[in-house]
Amino acid sequence: MKASIIGTTGYGGAELLRILNHHPEFEIQSIHSTKEDLPIWHEYPHLYKIVNQKLQGIHPDEIAANADIVFLATPSGISGQLAGKFVDKDIKVIDLSGDLRIEAGQYEKWYKKDPVSQELIDEAIYGLSEWNAEAIKGASLIANPGCYPTATLLSLAPVIKENMIDPDSIIVDAKSGISGAGRSPSRKSSFSEANENFSAYKVNEHQHTPEIEKQLLQWNERIKPITFTTQLLPITRGIMTTSYVKLNNDCRTSKLLEFYENVYNECPFVRIRTEKNYPSVKEVAGSNYCDIGLNVDERTGRLTIISVIDNLMKGAAGQAVQNANIMFGINETTGLDFIPLYP
Ligand SMILES: NC(=O)C1=CN([C@@H]2O[C@H](COP(=O)(O)OP(=O)(O)OC[C@H]3O[C@@H](n4cnc5c(N)ncnc54)[C@H](OP(=O)(O)O)[C@@H]3O)[C@@H](O)[C@H]2O)C=CC1
Numbered sequence: 492m493k494a495s496i497i498g499t500t501g502y503g504g505a506e507l508l509r510i511l512n513h514h515p516e517f518e519i520q521s522i523h524s525t526k527e528d529l530p531i532w533h534e535y536p537h538l539y540k541i542v543n544q545k546l547q548g549i550h551p552d553e554i555a556a557n558a559d560i561v562f563l564a565t566p567s568g569i570s571g572q573l574a575g576k577f578v579d580k581d582i583k584v585i586d587l588s589g590d591l592r593i594e595a596g597q598y599e600k601w602y603k604k605d606p607v608s609q610e611l612i613d614e615a616i617y618g619l620s621e622w623n624a625e626a627i628k629g630a631s632l633i634a635n636p637g638c639y640p641t642a643t644l645l646s647l648a649p650v651i652k653e654n655m656i657d658p659d660s661i662i663v664d665a666k667s668g669i670s671g672a673g674r675s676p677s678r679k680s681s682f683s684e685a686n687e688n689f690s691a692y693k694v695n696e697h698q699h700t701p702e703i704e705k706q707l708l709q710w711n712e713r714i715k716p717i718t719f720t721t722q723l724l725p726i727t728r729g730i731m732t733t734s735y736v737k738l739n740n741d742c743r744t745s746k747l748l749e750f751y752e753n754v755y756n757e758c759p760f761v762r763i764r765t766e767k768n769y770p771s772v773k774e775v776a777g778s779n780y781c782d783i784g785l786n787v788d789e790r791t792g793r794l795t796i797i798s799v800i801d802n803l804m805k806g807a808a809g810q811a812v813q814n815a816n817i818m819f820g821i822n823e824t825t826g827l828d829f830i831p832l833y834p
């Protein structure tokens with residue numbers, strides 16, 4: 492199969508290149524950016540003598556005529572417009588941005604940008620691979636989940652779906668490495684302000700809040716609005732979400748771990764940790780794993796769930812390729828079976 496990438500000069504695009512360059516079933520057909528006619532290694536010298544392709548301009552008809560799938564690793568606001576140019580063409584599309592994940596009205600409110608048409612949003616299948624594989628199989632347009640929602644949703648799904656918690660009790664404390672903000676320089680991501688610092692941002696107004704709530708409500712209609720706080724960690728890659736929920740019934744940590752293990756036993760990229768063996772972001776760096784650890788506080792009846800991913804992998808490019816594998820009927824781990832980079 493032939494794959495094209497738009498937004499290849501960004502971090503998500505570069506991560507797609509890293510995966511697809513070794514993928515046994517996908518060949519990189521073309522790479523695109525607003526910067527044309529430039530070898531990609533000019534932008535990314537680490538690709539020198541590995542990927543020699545030149546960046547090309549963005550011409551949807553030409554891309555659709557030559558590739559089987561196109562990945563849109565472009566900013567929100569741009570991606571949705573591009574997706575609209577591919578929908579009636581014979582090509583599968585995976586959009587890494589937030590443009591197609593939530594309803595148009597919600598998008599306008601949380602992203603503070605003009606949405607694409609509700610019709611286009613309705614066409615997109617939400618690409619949370621572990622929970623939506625059946626729909627992904629038949630899809631031609633995927634809204635790839637956000638990085639924070641991926642870590643949060645995988646960790647909450649089992650207790651939400653089984654109605655095991657107070658639906659009004661969900662608090663998610665989330666932290667991300669700086670590559671989550673993309674490659675464009677900003678004050679927030681500058682070394683002198685991010686290094687040895689730790690700060691909260693977009694408190695109660697993060698654009699991933701409605702995306703998380705939408706999926707939780709599809710699993711359990713009793714769910715109430717969540718509290719979701721995002722923080723910037725002075726590391727390059729990695730997301731940790733720590734979720735706090737009130738359990739409806741007494742339950743021991745060991746029993747809940749057994750339950751989670753059973754829920755995810757057919758999911759190669761979700762690793763449920765053993766008791767007191769909590770995951771850290773470095774243990775999944777460079778890989779497509781989501782590692783989950785949990786503990787029940789028997790004094791308060793609250794459950795703490797810790798979930799880690801690499802934001803550029805399971806949080807973006809890795810999950811996008813996992814979805815592409817599912818769409819083309821290939822084993823979902825193909826091209827993604829790396830051991831995390833440790834230490
Ligand atoms: N970074 C992360 O961890 C995650 C990112 N995402 C989402 O994935 C997408 C890509 O993110 P990321 O790689 O971090 O972003 P970057 O800012 O690093 O890259 C954005 C890319 O889009 C291209 N671009 C910018 N403006 C336009 C335009 N007008 N038309 C076409 N291309 C354009 C840029 O290239 P050029 O200027 O050369 O054209 C660049 O290649 C975003 O929607 C982001 O929200 C999702 C999950 C996690």
Ligand SMILES: CC(=O)N[C@@H](CCC(=O)OP(=O)(O)O)C(=O)O
Nearest residue numbers: 567588589637667668671672698
């Ligand atoms: C660290 C950091 O700044 N992360 C970004 C992640 C943005 C993102 O992935 O954008 P989508 O909304 O298109 O998913 C943020 O919190 O806004």
